[in-house]
Amino acid sequence: MLPVALESLIAALKTLCATFPDRRTGGNTVYEMADIGLAAFATFFMQSPSFLAHQTALARGRGTSNCQTLFAMDRVPTDNHIRSMLDPVPPAALLPMFDKTLGMLEVGGGLAAFQRLDGHVLIALDGTEYFCSQKLSCPNCSSRARANGKTEHFHAMVSAALVAPGHVRALPLEPEFIVPQDGAEKQDCEARATHRWLAAHGPKYARLKPIYLGDDLSSRQATCEAVQAFGSHFLFTAKPSSHKTLYSWLDGAEVPAMENRIKQGARFVTHRYRWLEGLPLRDGKDALLVNWLEIEIADHAGKVTYRNSFVTDLAVSKNNVAELAACGRARWKIENESFNTLKTKGYNLEHNFGHGQQHLSAVLATMNLIAFAMHTVADLVDAAWAAARAAAGARRRFFEDLRAITTYLVFPTWAALLKTLGYGALPPAIPDG
Numbered sequence: 001m002l003p004v005a006l007e008s009l010i011a012a013l014k015t016l017c018a019t020f021p022d023r024r025t026g027g028n029t030v031y032e033m034a035d036i037g038l039a040a041f042a043t044f045f046m047q048s049p050s051f052l053a054h055q056t057a058l059a060r061g062r063g064t065s066n067c068q069t070l071f072a073m074d075r076v077p078t079d080n081h082i083r084s085m086l087d088p089v090p091p092a093a094l095l096p097m098f099d100k101t102l103g104m105l106e107v108g109g110g111l112a113a114f115q116r117l118d119g120h121v122l123i124a125l126d127g128t129e130y131f132c133s134q135k136l137s138c139p140n141c142s143s144r145a146r147a148n149g150k151t152e153h154f155h156a157m158v159s160a161a162l163v164a165p166g167h168v169r170a171l172p173l174e175p176e177f178i179v180p181q182d183g184a185e186k187q188d189c190e191a192r193a194t195h196r197w198l199a200a201h202g203p204k205y206a207r208l209k210p211i212y213l214g215d216d217l218s219s220r221q222a223t224c225e226a227v228q229a230f231g232s233h234f235l236f237t238a239k240p241s242s243h244k245t246l247y248s249w250l251d252g253a254e255v256p257a258m259e260n261r262i263k264q265g266a267r268f269v270t271h272r273y274r275w276l277e278g279l280p281l282r283d284g285k286d287a288l289l290v291n292w293l294e295i296e297i298a299d300h301a302g303k304v305t306y307r308n309s310f311v312t313d314l315a316v317s318k319n320n321v322a323e324l325a326a327c328g329r330a331r332w333k334i335e336n337e338s339f340n341t342l343k344t345k346g347y348n349l350e351h352n353f354g355h356g357q358q359h360l361s362a363v364l365a366t367m368n369l370i371a372f373a374m375h376t377v378a379d380l381v382d383a384a385w386a387a388a389r390a391a392a393g394a395r396r397r398f399f400e401d402l403r404a405i406t407t408y409l410v411f412p413t414w415a416a417l418l419k420t421l422g423y424g425a426l427p428p429a430i431p432d433g
């Protein structure tokens with residue numbers, strides 16, 4: 001456990017934000033780019049649209065605020081200023097933070113909890129829309145026609161996250177934004193963005209022995225080969241409707257099967273597995289040979305309640321088919337834990353800062369993912385944070401407490417704040433300014 005995980009990650013973010021391009025000229029540079037970046041980040045990290053306003057009010061009375069003490073800022077810029085200064089920043093400028101959060105997880109001993117299938121990690125890739133409007137738009141919006149004749153503008157990304165079955169946390173990795181690409185004839189799409197993600201980040205993550213998880217769109221030969229190009233593995237959903245050749249080979253073949261009865265409450269459910277190795281992924285002589293597995297869950301009355309099937313380049317046998325299926329199913333976690341959290345649990349985008357005309361929407365989405373990554377790392381490797389979370393009970397309650405207490409009190413350090421939340425320690429006295 002690392003008592004200073006948060007401080008060092010916030011310091012790293014400050015260093016990174018200081019390198020943002022600053023297009024101001026002349027004397028209009030009261031606020032450093034580092035303050036501007038950290039101010040946006042703090043809003044997401046505290047999950048409080050009014051955090052900056054409260055801190056500005058605190059600073060008026062006390063001469064300092066939690067922006068200075070907890071987020072290492074010098075001054076607190078306004079929402080309007082943040083919007084106009086962050087809009088030109090390319091989101092790629094923030095990506096090094098994902099290495100820092102993963103590095104902190106590793107140093108703090110939190111990576112082992114994500115390892116499955118004999119030392120592999122699971123990286124789930126998924127397409128997610130994070131903005132949609134018929135009114136607001138920017139040149140980086142994608143668009144589509146709606147049935148009512150109106151045009152809908154949206155932003156989407158391929159998100160990536162470390163996930164593991166049976167593990168309640170997910171760690172976001174770098175996103176790849178789906179945006180109109182220079183010189184491309186067709187609108188950008190999830191498959192292209194997935195390939196860009198793999199080309200940009202796949203080689204770096206190969207050391208973690210990743211197994212990539214993806215939906216039925218991913219289980220195409222080009223994507224499987226892109227994963228294998230640097231020695232990594234895939235475990236992708238493969239539906240019968242989009243893999244006719246593969247499924248025609250299954251017909252009439254002798255397919256190994258097994259089932260486990262699992263106690264769920266007072267009743268038993270049945271997990272049935274089937275698998276077969278060496279099937280062609282598609283038609284044609286150059287088809288990649290893959291291994292296939294299926295899981296079917298039946299309730300106590302024998303009614304099938306869940307069925308899914310996957311293709312992988314990992315060997316499948318009765319010894320590992322249940323764990324492989326559990327890993328394949330862990331992909332839902334990226335949706336449930338990363339993005340439902342982003343969308344519904346207080347990480348709302350755009351509440352303060354608007355949509356922008358260049359990169360603002362993607363920059364804020366990235367800030368949000370970094371806040372989520374830092375929460376995950378703090379949950380897993382920061383003992384004081386974990387104790388404060390445990391003391392609050394539900395996640396929502398923890399952030400309510402965090403918001404409330406920092407509205408009225410200035411804490412000199414995260415350690416002091418977390419000690420008050422976690423162990424009921426008296427808040428340290430800060431002299432009135």
Ligand SMILES: [Zn+2]
Nearest residue numbers: 137138140141
């Ligand atoms: Zn836009």
